[in-house]
Amino acid sequence: MAQQPEAGRRAPLNKERVLRAGVALADDSGIESLSMRRLAQELGVVPMALYKHVPNKEQLLDGMADTVVAQIDLSASGSDWKDVVRRRVLSARRVLLRHRWASQVIESRTGPTPAVLEYLDSMIGTFRDGGFSVDLTHHAMHAMGSRLLGFSQELFDDSGSAGPNGGAEALAAMAAKYPRIAELAAGAAHDTASAVGRSCDDQFEFEFALDLLLDGLEKLHQRGWTSTGSGSGA
Structure with a gap:
């Protein structure tokens, strides 16, 4: 029987490969998209194959955090x-x-x-x-x-928005009630x-x-x- 071509062989599954794939998935799609099932799909294996290397999602997240911190x-x-x-x-x-x-x-x-x-x-x-x-x-x-x-962790989270319609009114109401906060917000430059x-x-x-x-x-x-x-x- 002919040997399978090298390029067609699937890389063996191990913990390092699982963690790298988890990090890549979170980078591309956000941490909310991460699940054992989705990760198994990305790796081309059945979900049960992951549990040999990461017993549960919490240990997966532990390992992903360590993979990042190690950089x-x-x-x-x-x-x-x-x-x-x-x-x-x-x-x-x-x-x-x-x-x-x-x-x-x-x-x-x-x-x-x-x-x-x-x-x-x-x-x-x-x-x-x-x-x-x-x-x-x-x-x-x-x-x-x-x-x-x-x-x-910042004291104020200004990533939210009142929206295109209510934004100006919301800011005006904020300025009327909390003038010092509004003054600070207006004078600060944020690079989101x-x-x-x-x-x-x-x-x-x-x-x-x-x-x-x-x-x-x-x-x-x-x-x-x-x-x-x-x-x-x-």
């Missing part, structure tokens, strides 16, 4: 902790901009996945190697929050194309807040700040 560049190193942290965070943001669904999935996990733990461990190490105390590092990680992973998902800031605002945090942490470090009050003077 963050951890090669940045040097004696300047602030530069290293900044470069890694902006690398994380570039990754999240390529996979706009990922921030939603990362936030929805009940606990940090292995790749997230590895990334956070590297960031803690950067602060500690930069001379930060365990105390200040602990508070720095809390202050940075999801920004360490390239996204942040650069947002990571619905509720995240644009690149300028992201870097602005990141630099404020890093500058503040640098000052606390130089003062020998601790949460117990020692070194917390002006």
Whole structure:
């Protein structure tokens, strides 16, 4: 019997291939389109074939999140902790901009996945190697929050619209009742194309807040700040 041509052979199914296909499907169609059945169709297999590699959808999402986080560049190193942290965070943001669904999935996990733990461990190490105390590092990680992973939750979500007909009236009503909010909204420039998902800031605002945090942490470090009050003077 003649051998099947190499080009016609189906690539063997494994966990890495399943996760890559899940990421590609979410990139192309949105995370809402992801299901085990749809993913099986994309891979040309029956749904039951997936369960050998990912027992359920939650573990699929865990693996997809790790696949994305593993793309963050951890090669940045040097004696300047602030530069290293900044470069890694902006690398994380570039990754999240390529996979706009990922921030939603990362936030929805009940606990940090292995790749997230590895990334956070590297960031803690950067602060500690930069001379930060365990105390200040602990508070720095809390202050940075999801920004360490390239996204942040905004206080106001202005991605919605009142529509072409009611927009002007809605804005006028808002200005009459909440003049300061309306003033701020009218004066702010937003680049919606650069947002990571619905509720995240644009690149300028992201870097602005990141630099404020890093500058503040640098000052606390130089003062020998601790949460117990020692070194917390002006």
